[in-house]
Amino acid sequence: xxxxxxxxxxxxxxxxxxxxxxxxxxxxxxxxxxxxxxxxxxxxxxxxxxxxxxxxxxxxxxxxxxxxxxxxxxxxxxxxxxxxxxxxxxxxxxxxxxxxxxxxxxxxxxxxxxxxxxxxxxxxxxxxxxxxxxxxxxxxxxxxxxxxxxxxxxxxxxxxxxxxxxxxxxxxxxxxxxxxxxxxxxxxxxxxxxxxxxxxxxxxxxxxxxxxxxxxxxxxxxxxxxxxxxxxxxxxxxxxxxxxxxxxxxxxxxxxxxxxxxxxxxxxxxxxxxxxxxxxxxxxxxxxxxxxxxxxxxxxxxxxxxxxxxxxxxxxxxxxxxxxxxxxxxxxxxxxxxxxxxxxxxxxxxxxxxxxxxxxxxxxxxxxxxxxxxxxxxxx
Numbered sequence: 375x376x377x378x379x380x381x382x383x384x385x386x387x388x389x390x391x392x393x394x395x396x397x398x399x400x401x402x403x404x405x406x407x408x409x410x411x412x413x414x415x416x417x418x419x420x421x422x423x424x425x426x427x428x429x430x431x432x433x434x435x436x437x438x439x440x441x442x443x444x445x446x447x448x449x450x451x452x453x454x455x456x457x458x459x460x461x462x463x464x465x466x467x468x469x470x471x472x473x474x475x476x477x478x479x480x481x482x483x484x485x486x487x488x489x490x491x492x493x494x495x496x497x498x499x500x501x502x503x504x505x506x507x508x509x510x511x512x513x514x515x516x517x518x519x520x521x522x523x524x525x526x527x528x529x530x531x532x533x534x535x536x537x538x539x540x541x542x543x544x545x546x547x548x549x550x551x552x553x554x555x556x557x558x559x560x561x562x563x564x565x566x567x568x569x570x571x572x573x574x575x576x577x578x579x580x581x582x583x584x585x586x587x588x589x590x591x592x593x594x595x596x597x598x599x600x601x602x603x604x605x606x607x608x609x610x611x612x613x614x615x616x617x618x619x620x621x622x623x624x625x626x627x628x629x630x631x632x633x634x635x636x637x638x639x640x641x642x643x644x645x646x647x648x649x650x651x652x653x654x655x656x657x658x659x660x661x662x663x664x665x666x667x668x669x670x671x672x673x674x675x676x677x678x679x680x681x682x683x684x685x686x687x688x689x690x691x692x693x694x695x696x697x698x699x700x701x702x703x704x705x706x707x708x709x710x711x712x713x714x715x716x717x718x719x720x721x722x723x724x725x726x727x728x729x730x731x732x733x734x735x736x737x738x739x740x741x742x743x744x745x746x747x748x749x750x751x752x753x754x
Contacts, residue, residue, distance in 0.1 A: 393670040395519035396631040396681075398461035399660050402493045402513040403438075406464060408454040409488040416483035417449060423479040424454070430476055431456075436463025450485075460511075461493065462656050465627060469685045474622055481615065488582060520633070522560060523581045526574040526626035526683045526690065533569050535604040540566055542600050544746045549591035551750030557583045561749045563692065565742035567647040569606070572626065572690050572742065574645070574683070626690065629656075630663035630682040634670045641678055641694050645742040646707065648689040649723045658721040659684040662691055662708045669708070676705065687723070690742075703733035707740060 412420045424442055431437055440456035458464040467473055493513040531539045543564050551559045557579025565572045577584040588594050602609055607623065610616040650658045659682050666680040679694040691708055709715050715733055719726070726739055 393635060394630070394632045394667060395517050396524070396628060397517075397663060398465060398629045399663055400493070400513055401460055402495075402511050404458040404461045404464055405492045405494055406456045406458065407490040407492070408456075409490075410452040410454065410484055411486040412450050412452055413483055413485050414450060417444075419483045420452065420480065423483065427476055427480065431467075434463070434467050436460065436467070461491070461629075464491070465629070465684075466656060469625065469627070474619060481618065521578055523577045523579075524574070524628040524631055524681050525577070525581055525585075526572055526628065526692075527621070527624040528570060528572045528626045528683075528685070528688060528690070529620075529624045530606045531569050531571065531601070531604045532606055536566065536569055539571065539601050539604050540743070540745050542597055543571070546597040547593040548748050548750075549588055549594050553579065553584050553587040556580065557587075559584055559588070559750050561747070563643055563645070563747045564745040565645040565690075566745055567742040570647065570688075572645060572647070572683075574681070574690075574692055626683045626685045626688065628681050629659050629684045630666065631680070632663075632666045632670045633679045634675065634677065636673070636678055641696055643744070643747055644693050644695060644706065645744070646691045646693075646737075646740040647742050648691065648718075648721075648740060649726055650687040650689055650721055651723050652687055654721045655684050655687045655689055658718070659689050661714070661717060661721065662689070665708045665710055665714060666691075668710060669705075676702075677708075680708070703737040707733060707737055709733070 410420075421442075428440065428442075431440065436459045438457040438459060440454060443453040443455070445451035445453070456464075495513045495516055497512070543566075548562075549559065553559065557577065559575070560578050561574075561576040563574045565574075575581075575584070599611065602611070605620075607620060608616070609620040648658055648662070662680075662682050666677070666682070669675040669677050669680070676696045677693050678696065681692045683690045683692070693706075693708075695706075704710070704715065707715075707718070709718060715736075719736075726736065
């Protein structure tokens, strides 16, 4: 359940690359903020559910502390803050089936929630951090992003339905890109690997507002209804709890994004699926992230941008490359040398590891099929 604290090839505590706009691998502490709107009259039920959950989360490795706060202006508004040793153990917990079961009692008394996650960059007061012990680590420097939030969803469909599902997902009508004055859908890329679907979304503004906007669009609802009979996990659109659990399990967070700073008029988008050994997903994602950082600083590399997504044992790497990329298995897989290839195979599940370091065969196994890649028109 917990993310490994072992180092893959080198320490994760290092000066953040200026090319990295998003990463969970710098070893700094994490602050999680959960804004909660509780139904009128359900405050006591919510408090009891929180106290029960608090007892359970206190034993989760990587958890440091948490607080529950109630608004002094509106008693229906609550704030839960928690501190974690670093982002990986939190993500391992929050994306686990244990967490899905743990928070279930709270949902009957909650009208709305909003979760925010922050690396701690500076702090004042209290005891000075101990550099020697490595305690209370801070993010070394603020990251410079491009204003785009990256997220993905993944789910599986029933074997034998892949072609039908691909046709449905390739031919739906795109939703309205504008969400509101501050939020806009930028790009949606949809890939399949066998019976697994991955939908990568890029948003400028508020991700939650964008996801809700998309869910309300009739063209999206129509395609979701059309693929519903083919899903391996049941989803009942007449049952809000069923829908909530489905999309909770489908969430595939971006854990690392790096850009080379180079642009190309013609580029191609590829996705690769790395099935990890049980419990090795975060470690595998870290290995890929380290290599992508190196590639970003190499002017010869054809990779322009890379985003690594991870949840449990599912790792997906989305790359934008200069068009005409030669068949170079090591580059496309995100590897620098034979040692990294050998390390990668130790982290893959048994079927993938049977490729015995044959990068060409491993690349064939990892490549995902592009179903659709849609960009919205630039703002007027």
